[in-house]
Amino acid sequence: MTQQDPQMGVEYNQQTNFEEVERVIMQISWLGQRQFMQLLDEERFHLTLPQFYTLLHLHQIADACKMSDLADATHQSAASLTGVVDRLLEKQLVERTRHPRDRRQVMVVVTPRGNTLIAEIKRARHEQMHSAFMHLHPDDIDTLLRLLDQVLLGMMRVLERADSGRWA
Amino acid sequence: MTQQDPQMGVEYNQQTNFEEVERVIMQISWLGQRQFMQLLDEERFHLTLPQFYTLLHLHQIADACKMSDLADATHQSAASLTGVVDRLLEKQLVERTRHPRDRRQVMVVVTPRGNTLIAEIKRARHEQMHSAFMHLHPDDIDTLLRLLDQVLLGMMRVLERADSGRWA
DNA sequence: ATGATATACTTAATCCTGTTGAATATCAAG
DNA sequence: CTTGATATTCAACAGGATTAAGTATATCAT
Known part of the structure; x- marks a missing residue:
């Protein structure tokens, strides 16, 4: 699949492999996100990708996080993040509070319920990926x-x- | 960053590395798609991710492709694909024709303009990724x-x- | 203290894309 | 010519991306 013409020089091979790696990473990313999207869409989860990655970050830092930092960490604009957090809030997976000193800042934290959900999703994802790495x-x-x-x-x-x- | 506790057994290490690979692949996928999304959003391209991957497939097979095959190949539902192809059509990057024998089938082909755009995007993406692989x-x-x-x-x-x- | 400016976030408008289920058109068979 | 299967589109709705504008709070210079 990734064999090279033996007559080609080393430099050409490197260039080609370089581009091949890019291509394969792009394919893995696209396919992986699609598969994961479907997994998250199942009844027991009902999350979207931005919702998941937002929740995941909050789970990983295990502490309150202000909106702008959360937006940076998850590579979303502040404007989109507002809506994403709104929906996580409706599902009671996170909580919104105000920073006591600087009341402009909005702090977000995962709830126990959110942590449980992340753990379940990780397990499901693990099972899904296992067969891909098995070999x-x-x-x-x-x-x-x-x-x-x-x-x-x-x-x-x-x-x-x-x-x-x-x-x- | 990925060091293990030396007191842990080999099996635990493997398990951990296994999960780490999953985690890193997820992060690369998410980050990569976000970066790429921004690149595609530039004035000279004005494409979305689904539009790009759809166009890319047509470029790669370099032949007419029916909607259902295109949907399978790009991992989109036929219903979404209709809209995606509509927008590619507006930009004159693809053309729609009917299969001559089975008039139910809709065949899609890239235009020269579409091929040119894909080439430009690949070059831009290559530059973007180059510095990530350089080392x-x-x-x-x-x-x-x-x-x-x-x-x-x-x-x-x-x-x-x-x-x-x-x-x- | 006051008024200007900067910061943190939300809102509103618009577009793209995802889902589901129904609708349409075509083909293939009896 | 019906009947049923297949290929695609349409319609209705939700999530989320972008941009620009709006609100609230903080900070700083005077």
Whole structure:
């Protein structure tokens, strides 16, 4: 599937593999999000992707978080986030409070109910993904993790550069 | 970042790394799609993610494709796809025709204009991603490609199984 | 203290896309 | 020519993205 013409030089191969990795990552992202979207749509969850990632972040930091930080962390605009949090609130998965000192800030926290739901979704997702990774050697898992961590780091660097570019 | 407690056994480590890979892939997918969404939103492109992936598939097969196949390939419902193709049509990136033998089928093809746009987007995406991969060793790129191909294959197997389950 | 400016967030309007179920058109068979 | 299956679209609604404008609170200069 990813074989190269043996007559091609090394540089061409590298260039091609480079583009192939991009392509495969794009495909995995698209397919993965679609599959996950369907999982989240099941009756027991009834969440959307933005709702899930928002709830996940609150679960991970396990503390109150102000709207603008939450928007940054989940890569959503503040305007969209308001609606997302509204819906999480209706489902009683989060709570909204005001910052005591600076009353402009709105703080959001997960409820126990929200934490439970995240745990259930993680389990379901784990089962779904298990069969996709099953065939990988344990050593390969380690390698994959190391490499993907580097890719993620690189992507976040791109983001920071774009952010600083705003006021350049 | 992904260190394990050395007192933990091998099995625990594997389990943990397994979950870590899931987590990192989810993060890369989410972050990647968000970044890409912003890129596609630029004036020169003005596409959405579903529009792009639909156009990309048509570009890749380089031939007419009927709606239901296009929906399968891009993991969208036929109903949503109708609207997506409508908008691609307005932008003159695709053309709709009827299958000559079976007039129920609607065939879609990319226009030259659509192919040009895909090429431009690929170049822009390449520049965006380049800095994320820059720090990876060429050997690592090879390894990453091999492993991600396996992951993608595994994910598609999950999909096929889910599909066959429909009429089980 | 007062008025200007900045910050944090919400609201409103519009578009895209997702879902479901019904509607339409076409084909294939009896 | 009905009957039933198939391919696609339509209609109605919800979520969420974007932009611009609006509200409330805070901060700072005078």
